[in-house]
Amino acid sequence: MxxxxxxxxxxxxxxxxxxxSMDPIFPLLxxxxxxxxxxxxxxxxxxxxxxxxxxTVYALVLLTYFMVVSGIVYDVIVEPPxxxxxxxxxxxxxxxxxxxxxxxxGQYIVEGLSSGFMxxxxxxxxxLMDLALDRNxxxxxxxxxxxxxxxxxxxxxxxxxxxxxxxxxxxxx
Amino acid sequence: xxxxxxxxNGSVKPGSSQSIPAAMQGPLKKPDLIPNLSLKTLKxxxxxxxxxxxxxxxxxxxxxxxxxxxxxxxxxESMIHEFDPYFNYRTTLFLTExxxxxxxxxxxxxxxxxxxxxxxxxxxxGLMVTAAIIYWLLRFLRFAIHIREVxxxxxxxxxxxxxxxxxFFGKEVWDSGAGLVAAALIAICPGYISRSxxxxxxxxxxxxxxxxxxxxLFVKAVNTGSLAWALASAFGYFYMVSAWGGYVFIxxxxxxxxxxxxxxxxxxxxxxxAYNSMYVLGMLLAMQIRFVGFQHVQSGEHMAAMGVFFLLQxxxxxxxxxxxxxxxxxxxxxxRITVTTxxxxxxxxxxxxxxxxxISPWTGRFYSLLDxxxxxxxxxxxxxxxxHQPTAWSSFMxxxxxxxxxxxxxxxxxxxxxxxxxxxIVMYGLTSMYFAGVMVRLILVATPAVCxxxxxxxxxxxxxxxxxxRAKNKVTQTxxxxxxxxxxxxxxxxxxxxxxxxxxxxxxxxxxxxxLLSKYATHCTWxxxxxxxSPSIVLAARGAHGNRVIFDDYREAYFWLRKNTPPxxxxxxxxxxxxxxxxMGNRTVIVDNNTWNNTHIATVGRAMSSYENEAYEIxxxxxxxxxxxxxxxxxxxxxxxxxxxxxxxxxxxxVFPVIKEPDYLVNGEYRxxxxxxxxxxxxxxxKLSYYRFGELTTEYGKPPGYDRARGVEIGNKDIKLxxxxxxxxxxxxxxRIYKVKPPNNRW
Numbered sequence: 001m002x003x004x005x006x007x008x009x010x011x012x013x014x015x016x017x018x019x020x021s022m023d024p025i026f027p028l029l030x031x032x033x034x035x036x037x038x039x040x041x042x043x044x045x046x047x048x049x050x051x052x053x054x055x056t057v058y059a060l061v062l063l064t065y066f067m068v069v070s071g072i073v074y075d076v077i078v079e080p081p082x083x084x085x086x087x088x089x090x091x092x093x094x095x096x097x098x099x100x101x102x103x104x105x106g107q108y109i110v111e112g113l114s115s116g117f118m119x120x121x122x123x124x125x126x127x128l129m130d131l132a133l134d135r136n137x138x139x140x141x142x143x144x145x146x147x148x149x150x151x152x153x154x155x156x157x158x159x160x161x162x163x164x165x166x167x168x169x170x171x172x173x
Numbered sequence: 174x175x176x177x178x179x180x181x182n183g184s185v186k187p188g189s190s191q192s193i194p195a196a197m198q199g200p201l202k203k204p205d206l207i208p209n210l211s212l213k214t215l216k217x218x219x220x221x222x223x224x225x226x227x228x229x230x231x232x233x234x235x236x237x238x239x240x241x242x243x244x245x246x247x248x249x250e251s252m253i254h255e256f257d258p259y260f261n262y263r264t265t266l267f268l269t270e271x272x273x274x275x276x277x278x279x280x281x282x283x284x285x286x287x288x289x290x291x292x293x294x295x296x297x298x299g300l301m302v303t304a305a306i307i308y309w310l311l312r313f314l315r316f317a318i319h320i321r322e323v324x325x326x327x328x329x330x331x332x333x334x335x336x337x338x339x340x341f342f343g344k345e346v347w348d349s350g351a352g353l354v355a356a357a358l359i360a361i362c363p364g365y366i367s368r369s370x371x372x373x374x375x376x377x378x379x380x381x382x383x384x385x386x387x388x389x390l391f392v393k394a395v396n397t398g399s400l401a402w403a404l405a406s407a408f409g410y411f412y413m414v415s416a417w418g419g420y421v422f423i424x425x426x427x428x429x430x431x432x433x434x435x436x437x438x439x440x441x442x443x444x445x446x447a448y449n450s451m452y453v454l455g456m457l458l459a460m461q462i463r464f465v466g467f468q469h470v471q472s473g474e475h476m477a478a479m480g481v482f483f484l485l486q487x488x489x490x491x492x493x494x495x496x497x498x499x500x501x502x503x504x505x506x507x508x509r510i511t512v513t514t515x516x517x518x519x520x521x522x523x524x525x526x527x528x529x530x531x532i533s534p535w536t537g538r539f540y541s542l543l544d545x546x547x548x549x550x551x552x553x554x555x556x557x558x559x560x561h562q563p564t565a566w567s568s569f570m571x572x573x574x575x576x577x578x579x580x581x582x583x584x585x586x587x588x589x590x591x592x593x594x595x596x597x598i599v600m601y602g603l604t605s606m607y608f609a610g611v612m613v614r615l616i617l618v619a620t621p622a623v624c625x626x627x628x629x630x631x632x633x634x635x636x637x638x639x640x641x642x643r644a645k646n647k648v649t650q651t652x653x654x655x656x657x658x659x660x661x662x663x664x665x666x667x668x669x670x671x672x673x674x675x676x677x678x679x680x681x682x683x684x685x686x687x688x689l690l691s692k693y694a695t696h697c698t699w700x701x702x703x704x705x706x707s708p709s710i711v712l713a714a715r716g717a718h719g720n721r722v723i724f725d726d727y728r729e730a731y732f733w734l735r736k737n738t739p740p741x742x743x744x745x746x747x748x749x750x751x752x753x754x755x756x757m758g759n760r761t762v763i764v765d766n767n768t769w770n771n772t773h774i775a776t777v778g779r780a781m782s783s784y785e786n787e788a789y790e791i792x793x794x795x796x797x798x799x800x801x802x803x804x805x806x807x808x809x810x811x812x813x814x815x816x817x818x819x820x821x822x823x824x825x826x827x828v829f830p831v832i833k834e835p836d837y838l839v840n841g842e843y844r845x846x847x848x849x850x851x852x853x854x855x856x857x858x859x860k861l862s863y864y865r866f867g868e869l870t871t872e873y874g875k876p877p878g879y880d881r882a883r884g885v886e887i888g889n890k891d892i893k894l895x896x897x898x899x900x901x902x903x904x905x906x907x908x909r910i911y912k913v914k915p916p917n918n919r920w
Contacts (some may be wrong), residue, residue, distance in 0.1 A: 010842070023510065051437060058588040061603060062581055068610040069577065074563040077545050104612055104704075107565035115566040123581025129682075130585070133637045138887060156578060157689065160570065167567050172699055 063121060070116030075109050082109045097166045115163055118156045125152025174470060194715070231340060231351050235333045238360035241698065242370045244706035247721075251325050251372070254708035256766050258348075258374035258668050262324050264292060265374075266302045269308055269320050271786050274302070275764050277463075283761045284751060285773065286743050286796065294463040299416030300379050303327065325752035328369040335382045336360045339621060342389040345396065346594040347629050350636065355542035356577040363695040364572035364620035367705045377617055380417030385621050387413050387423055388601065391451060392594050398443030403450035410451065411458035414465055421474050421539060421580065422608075422618060427451070428481035430600050435488060439593060445489055452482050473527070473535050480519060487515045545611050554768055557820040560614035563743060569609075572616050575693040576627040583626035587635045635686060641679040644672070710753065712810060712907075724808060727753065730801070730908035733901050734758035738799060745792065746801035747781070747814055747821065748774055763795055771828065778825030781858045782818070782832055788857040789896040792913050799900065800911045804862040807906040809881035815862050816882065819843060846885040852881030854889040861911055864899060869906075 074080075084097035100106045128149030132142045165171050200620050217225065245254070268276040269725060275299075280287045307330075308323045325590060328607045336356040343352030359365060368377040390406030413422045417855050434440065456469045456478075491508055498504045526532035534540075541548035541555060548555040555561055584602065588596040605619035707713070711722040734744065735758050743761045744754055751765020764774050780791040792800070805813035814821075819834070826832040836852045837843070845853065853859060867878040867890025878890045900912040 003262075013553045023506075038261055054588040054591055058585060061584060061599075064603070065581055065584075065606065066605055069566060071563070071565045071610070072568075073545050074565045077549060077563050078184050104571055105562060105568045107567060112566045113720075115570070117575045120581060122578030123585075126578065126582035126634060130582075130634060130637060133641065144588075150685075153578070157575075160577075164570050165568065166916045169704075172696070 015105045039047070043049060060136075062123070066116050066120045067124075069119050071107050071112040074107060075112065080106070080108050083111075084108050097162070101167070104168065111163070111167075115160065118163070121152050122156030125149045125154075128152065214254055227349065227353065231337065231356060233847060234340075234353075234356045234360045236356075238333040239329045239335045241361055241701055242332060242366060244370070244702050245708050246325065246371045248706070249708055249711055251322055252708060252710070253321070253324060253374050254370070254372040254710065255375070256709070256752050258324075258372070260752040260766065261300055261374050261376070262321065263752075263756040264296065265304050265324055266320055268301050268305045284755050284765045284767075285770065286761045286763050288770065288773065290767065290769075295767070297376055297414075297416055297418065297462070297464060299383070299412060300327070300374070300376050302415070303331075303379055304374075322794060324374045325372050328373055328380065329371050329377070329384045331379050332360070332365065332369045334619070335385055337391055338382065338385045339625065341349060342385060342392070343625055343628055345389065345392055346598050346625065347632065350627075350783075351628045351632035354631045355625045358576065358628055358631075358693075359621060359624040361694060361701070362573070362576070362620050362624055363697050363700040363705060364616045364623070366701050367572065368617050370701075370706055372708055376417040377419075380413060380419060381617065381621065382415050383409060383413035384419070384423065384618070386558050388597070389428060391447060392597050394447035394451065395444055395593050395597075398441070398446050400450055401444060404454055406447075406887035407451045407454035410455040411461075414455075414459040415462050418538075419618060420459070422605075424455075424469075424475055424478050426604060427480045429604070430597050431481050431485065433596060433600060434593065435484070437596070438794075440488055440492070440597075444593075445485060448485055449482070452478060471531060472533050474539055476523065477533060480523070483519060484515070486831035487511065509709055512753065542615075544609055554771060554774070554824060557824070561612050564610050564613045564616065567598070568613055568616065571704070572620070573623060574696045575689055576623050579630040580623050581626035582634070583628070583630035587626065598625055598629075600612070615632050631686070631690070638679045638683050638686070642676055642683065644676070658724050662735045672691050712808075714808070721899075724905050724907060725809075726907035728757065728907050729903045730901065730910060733903075734799070734801075734910065737901070742798040743796050744799045744801055745777060745780070745795065745797040747777070747803075747817060749817070750801065750803070760799075763797065775825045775828035777830050778821035779832055781814075781821050782825055782837070783855050784852075784855055785857055785894065785896055789913070792896075793916070800861060800897065800913065802858065802861045802909050802911075804866075804906055804909055805864060805882040806862070806880040806887075807869065810907060813862075813882060813907075814858060815845065815880075818858055821858070844885070845883055845887055847881060847888040849888045859889065860892050860894060861897070861909060863887050863889070864894060864909070864911075866906075867891060 080100070084100060085094050086097050087094055098108065099111050100108050126149065128145050130149075132145035132149060184415060212260045216540075235249045238806065253259055264276070264279075267279065275412065277293045279292045280289060284290050298456060304320070304327050307327065308318070308320050311323070312317050336359055339350040339359045340349075340356040343349075343355035345352075364902050365381060368375060369381070387406055387409035390402055394402035394406055410420070410423060413423060427448070431444065434444055435603075459465050459469055460467060470479070490509060494507060495504050498507075523532070527534070535543075537552045537555060541552070541561075548561070573580075580602065587599050602619070602622035602625075605615070605622045609616045609619040649757050712726075714722050714724070716722045731754060734742075734754065738760060740759075741761070743763065744758070745763045746754065746765040748766055748768055751762045751767075754760060754762050755765060764770075765776050776791060776795070780788040780795075783791070802887050803813045804815065805811060806815075819837070822832055822834050822837055826834055837850050837856075838849050838853075839848055844850075846860070863880075866880075870877045871881050876886050878887045879885070880887050894911070897911040897913055899909070901910040
């Protein structure tokens with residue numbers, strides 16, 4: 001413990017560069033390659049890593065949540081079509097089918113994404129309602145946040161119920 | 174009392190009992206006393222009122238969690254459901270009859286003939302020991318109860334206990350209001366109910382309780398820094414390891430959490446004490462389970478915990494050096510060198526361990542969680558289980574309903590108020606939601622996290638709304654102390670002119686929140702009743718006139734096996750039914766649900782998909798006496814062996830290249846009617862399923878031999894069996910048992 005300040009004063013005198021180095025290999029390196037090689041004078045700085053703010057992380061988390069809840073893993077593995085199709089028996093025309101019928105654990109890509117969007121919309125609505133109540137903002141901003149929040153939650157809930165009723169006809173009966 | 178009425182009233186309560194006029198005191202002495210007493214006794218202090226409300230809510234939630242899981246017991250009877258629980262039931266029966274020593278050293282020769290199975294060393298004993306302890310406790314109190322009743326009701330009992338743990342966890346992470354909401358949400362959440370109904374006697378019923386308990390104790394240990402809580406969490410971890418293979422989630426989530434705390438600069442001595450005690454004691458306890466063995470030091474899945482353990486020691490060492498040194502520059506240099514060295518040494522050790530084979534790589538089951546495409550290409554057995562499929566949005570909606578909206582909102586509240594505990598719950602929620610997206614079965618593990626985070630959202634939102642609703646007119650009063658103290662520094666004071674509008678709006682929103690939560694309760698009850706309360710062993714359908722028809726064919730067949738076959742008969746069937754045959758039929762099986770030996774299963778698959786003479790050779794080599802197939806053509810039951818047949822081909826073909834899947838398909842399509850592939854029309858499974866079916870008329874207006882499950886008329890109606898004969902077919906043709914004929918005499 002006592003020898004450390006001494007080495008510090010030694011190395012501080014000989015080291016015009018950054019901090020003192022306790023590295024044992026550094027003196028060897030100074031002799032061997034850098035005895036005859038001269039490193040150029042660069043003005044590089046190591047990028048300082050700062051932690052992102054919580055709300056940035058929250059935004060990323062929301063994006064990931066959207067992808068997971070839309071069933072992206074199901075899409076990648078099972079590879080369903082983007083949207084299904086059936087052939088009308090009478091006319092022979094091909095009609096699109098948005099919701100995969102018959103199974104609870106099956107989906108087309110577009111139906112997954114739209115349902116995921118509805119869930120995220122509902123969550124964002126609750127967040128907006130909280131922002132409307134809890135901030136020292138202008139009154140008009142608070143009112144608009146509140147209306148947007150309430151509208152989002154209502155729309156998201158109604159649409160999700162509609163989707164699940166289309167998908168599972170026997171729902172709540 | 175009459176004369177002293179006024180002073181009595183005056184001294185006890187200044188304002189409350191003024192309702193009793195003094196003039197009426199005389200003739201009405203006795204009735205006056207009773208209102209006096211009741212008013213006095215009911216007037217509790219606010220703290221006591223709050224305690225009463227909390228305790229009554231928790232009691233109601235406890236009872237609710239239990240009774241909502243009893244649908245199938247009321248509709249059918251108290252029996253064990255599905256496939257895996259039958260194995261657990263059989264082992265629990267063995268444990269209660271023979272004692273723990275016999276159970277721990279049990280070698281079972283009745284399954285996986287001729288290999289046998291070391292049951293004592295290949296199961297997780299937590300569930301069986303728990304049920305046995307409850308059984309012995311009840312017996313000690315002289316309740317003469319059968320072990321089957323205890324097994325059936327173990328899961329709902331532990332679900333009720335989970336709600337209590339969820340309350341305490343919510344209280345730890347946010348506040349007691351969030352805890353109460355979390356308990357109520359988790360009591361009825363369908364994601365949890367699906368694996369813990371009465372009758373579903375499976376590891377997860379107990380394991381979720383152990384998981385939440387371990388997490389709660391660990392978070393409590395990190396918050397308080399107390400050694401006692403940390404050691405308690407180690408014991409919780411031990412219970413989890415003994416109960417379920419999913420303990421790997423805990424041993425990876427907690428190190429990840431510690432790493433995140435270190436990165437965000439929240440290192441503290443509390444964390445050090447908590448993690449070290451929990452890791453060391455937990456690891457030592459986990460090695461007591463034979464099935465786990467030395468995996469904590471040898472398996473790649475557990476290395477993260479060890480790495481973080483050593484990293485934490487490095488952090489503590491650096492903290493100590495910093496405390497001793499007074500020079501910051503020197504310390505920076507020392508820090509850089511030490512961290513580089515530590516990480517370098519760790520990487521080298523990991524590399525050497527992995528290269529030399531001491532540290533085994535990640536097993537297929539868990540590796541397929543990180544790389545979901547792995548199982549589809551490499552391990553067909555894992556890919557074939559329907560619970561291992563990835564999750565579609567409707568499964569999420571079915572199992573979570575409102576909580577899918579409240580989860581992101583709850584995450585927002587957690588990110589707003591970041592503490593050690595909220596960081597933990599956020600990480601638990603995110604990782605478990607990702608895994609739930611990869612595999613449907615793991616929605617169960619995500620459920621407690623989703624319920625807790627949604628409870629935070631509900632509690633915070635309702636708290637804000639009630640504060641607005643209760644804000645009194647404080648324009649002229651300086652006594653706005655209540656308002657400002659309760660709003661925690663955020664100003665809601667500027668509500669003056671639109672006061673009634675705000676209040677009405679808040680009350681309307683409260684009604685809206687109440688409406689949403691009641692829709693959640695309705696949804697959960699409907700889902701529990703319709704989707705998750707069927708004991709798969711008994712099937713129900715709607716008859717022609719709307720009446721309910723029950724198909725009890727499985728138990729009929731197993732009982733027939735039990736009574737009409739020699740005790741040492743061996744039964745060959747697909748591995749789904751192995752546990753049930755051993756538990757209810759009491760006969761030796763060739764393969765069962767444990768699926769530990771892929772080659773053995775592939776042999777059975779090969780036998781099922783070969784022509785009858787080749788299959789007969791395989792069956793003779795395995796000493797098979799009876800073959801059992803499940804057939805749904807008469808009832809329209811779609812989970813029968815013909816629908817599972819392609820998996821038999823794939824698994825058999827994975828080991829024996831002579832079985833090729835395209836042989837059984839026509840233009841890539843799987844058919845059983847006239848246009849089916851000739852190999853399909855003559856393989857053993859086809860013959861055994863459709864023997865004599867060509868003469869049967871199943872539906873009015875359709876030709877005989879119409880398969881109601883596939884919706885086609887079968888191709889090969891005239892089936893003759895040469896080496897087997899039909900032994901038994903159940904009343905609805907669901908289970909069919911064939912006897913293997915002994916070889917012909919030579920002359």
